[in-house]
Amino acid sequence: MTTTPTLEFELLPRDLSAYRQGNTGIPYVHRFDSGRPGPHVLVNALTHGNEFCGMVAATHLLDTAVRPKIGTLTVSFANVAAYESFDRSKPFDSRQLVHNLNRIWSAAQLDGSDDSPELRRARELRPVVAAADHVLDLHSTSQEVQPFWVYPQFERNAKAALAIGRPSVHMVMPQGLGSGTPLIQHGLFADAGHHGVALVAECGQHFRRASGELAIEVALDFIAHFGLIDRAAPQQREQRRFELMKTCMVQTPEFRFVRPVIGFETFDEGELIAVDGSDEIRAPCANCTILMPTRAPIVGREAVYLTKPIA
Numbered sequence: 667m668t669t670t671p672t673l674e675f676e677l678l679p680r681d682l683s684a685y686r687q688g689n690t691g692i693p694y695v696h697r698f699d700s701g702r703p704g705p706h707v708l709v710n711a712l713t714h715g716n717e718f719c720g721m722v723a724a725t726h727l728l729d730t731a732v733r734p735k736i737g738t739l740t741v742s743f744a745n746v747a748a749y750e751s752f753d754r755s756k757p758f759d760s761r762q763l764v765h766n767l768n769r770i771w772s773a774a775q776l777d778g779s780d781d782s783p784e785l786r787r788a789r790e791l792r793p794v795v796a797a798a799d800h801v802l803d804l805h806s807t808s809q810e811v812q813p814f815w816v817y818p819q820f821e822r823n824a825k826a827a828l829a830i831g832r833p834s835v836h837m838v839m840p841q842g843l844g845s846g847t848p849l850i851q852h853g854l855f856a857d858a859g860h861h862g863v864a865l866v867a868e869c870g871q872h873f874r875r876a877s878g879e880l881a882i883e884v885a886l887d888f889i890a891h892f893g894l895i896d897r898a899a900p901q902q903r904e905q906r907r908f909e910l911m912k913t914c915m916v917q918t919p920e921f922r923f924v925r926p927v928i929g930f931e932t933f934d935e936g937e938l939i940a941v942d943g944s945d946e947i948r949a950p951c952a953n954c955t956i957l958m959p960t961r962a963p964i965v966g967r968e969a970v971y972l973t974k975p976i977a
């Protein structure tokens with residue numbers, strides 16, 4: 667038996683039309699150049715249309731007129747079309763319209779001939795992402811779990827995420843996601859020799875006020891980390907890190923977990939986690955920790971991330 671707790675909508679979409687114009691020629695992209703040398707930092711919101719915390723943080727940065735003292739700050743709202751489709755009777759549907767905007771950042775897809783609202787928007791945003799030295803992509807989770815970072819396993823990313831220190835949980839990806847190219851692995855951000863930091867922050871559950879509050883803090887800490895604004899150094903917190911071992915995709919409509927899960931459950935090596943038609947998904951290591959289990963399996967989309975704790 668699965669239980670579906672009643673959703674509380676502490677965060678709901680607000681009208682973003684006042685933010686459409688921007689100043690870059692690209693809708694919903696705002697850029698502030700200090701006129702002094704320094705890094706170019708991009709804070710991006712709404713890669714997924716129903717992940718409102720990023721919208722809270724991006725509007726906060728714009729409404730409170732956060733301006734860089736060095737370098738350049740860009741603030742963007744990515745999938746506003748999906749965001750505007752939000753329907754509280756189907757609150758998870760506005761994640762995307764057609765494509766997952768966080769899986770289509772390969773040159774092959776961006777240069778290809780496929781078309782969708784997300785591919786069009788990714789092509790429009792491509793120079794925005796490529797122009798940035800450092801990228802923070804703000805996300806949230808469907809389940810009520812603790813916030814965490816997600817990033818490719820490069821020293822530069824780990825250093826920044828550990829220095830910022832909140833979220834205090836990290837999912838690092840030695841081999842990428844395995845299910846497409848996320849924004850934070852676009853172009854040079856996938857290059858081991860590049861200098862640019864690119865992090866996802868999963869700030870809590872989509873519709874929680876606290877997720878928006880955390881997203882504001884993470885965004886300000888990220889901007890301050892690169893010296894664009896002054897801010898008190900982040901508090902030291904104990905950190906927990908997990909390495910992504912495998913991304914499991916939903917193969918059949920029969921996919922189901924063997925027990926109710928929301929994320930951060932652990933399994934012994936070999937223990938059954940889920941069944942998918944005739945396939946069994948078993949823990950590949952001791953203390954296997956699952957992250958972002960799907961709440962409603964859809965064939966062809968991610969089912970669950972299998973990770974192992976990094977000692």
Ligand SMILES: [Zn+2]
Pocket residue numbers: 713714717805806
């Ligand atoms: Zn997301």
